[in-house]
Amino acid sequence: HFDDASDCAFPIYRGWEGNAVKAIFVPCYTVTARSNDTSFGSVTGEGQYNEGKTVTLTATAADGYRLVGWTIGGTQVGTDNVAVAAFFVRAYSVSATANISEGGTAEGSGAYKSGTEAVLVATPAEGYYFENWTENGTVCGTSETLKVRIYSDRQFVANFKRIQYTVQASANPNAGGTVSGAGTYDYGKPVTLKATAATGYEFVNWTKNGVEVS
Numbered sequence: 001h002f003d004d005a006s007d008c009a010f011p012i013y014r015g016w017e018g019n020a021v022k023a024i025f026v027p028c029y030t031v032t033a034r035s036n037d038t039s040f041g042s043v044t045g046e047g048q049y050n051e052g053k054t055v056t057l058t059a060t061a062a063d064g065y066r067l068v069g070w071t072i073g074g075t076q077v078g079t080d081n082v083a084v085a086a087f088f089v090r091a092y093s094v095s096a097t098a099n100i101s102e103g104g105t106a107e108g109s110g111a112y113k114s115g116t117e118a119v120l121v122a123t124p125a126e127g128y129y130f131e132n133w134t135e136n137g138t139v140c141g142t143s144e145t146l147k148v149r150i151y152s153d154r155q156f157v158a159n160f161k162r163i164q165y166t167v168q169a170s171a172n173p174n175a176g177g178t179v180s181g182a183g184t185y186d187y188g189k190p191v192t193l194k195a196t197a198a199t200g201y202e203f204v205n206w207t208k209n210g211v212e213v214s
Helices: none
Strands: 028-035 041-044 047-050 058-061 065-072 082-098 104-107 110-113 117-124 128-135 138-141 145-149 154-162 164-167 177-180 183-186 194-197
Touching: 028 041, 058 065, 065 110, 082 104, 082 117, 104 154, 117 128, 117 154, 138 145, 145 154
Parallel strands: 028 082, 082 154
Antiparallel strands: 028 047, 041 058, 065 082, 082 110, 104 117, 117 145, 128 138, 128 154, 164 183, 177 194
């Protein structure tokens, strides 16, 4: 066994008489690897390879780009010199967040190829409702699902608000006493109403829409 040098020297031993020394050649191919644009990313691994050898090409995307695939020139790969190109496309960052973490979730964040559609979904938590989507403080959608074509980095906020209820309480008759505790309450919050009878009156019960409740 000898190295790849074209010239070789070796000692002659007894018993070698009549033996022929052969120079063995194997096909050697040149593999070139290029990025479709050097500012998009770089490719390593090009060089000359003997037939049957495994070639490993590595594509490294520049900041803001990602690898989308390889193209190979020629239809008979391995029978001639092969040129390989790694193609990159611009990828943009899309951020979808909730204005308050307990208000719900916003899905759809990630990297998107230029011109592709991002689908953002807002899901309110119990006791909250979805109000709208905003970008840089400007309303850009009122549906829980927002679809937008991406051509730049984008930051969206799903805005949730606490569900609130108005509680009204009054005395019957008005001269019979006073009632406290009416107001606006958040979903799930306890409400305490207090009735205080005026002189000459006594508290009988609470009713809602004419039906006794307490």
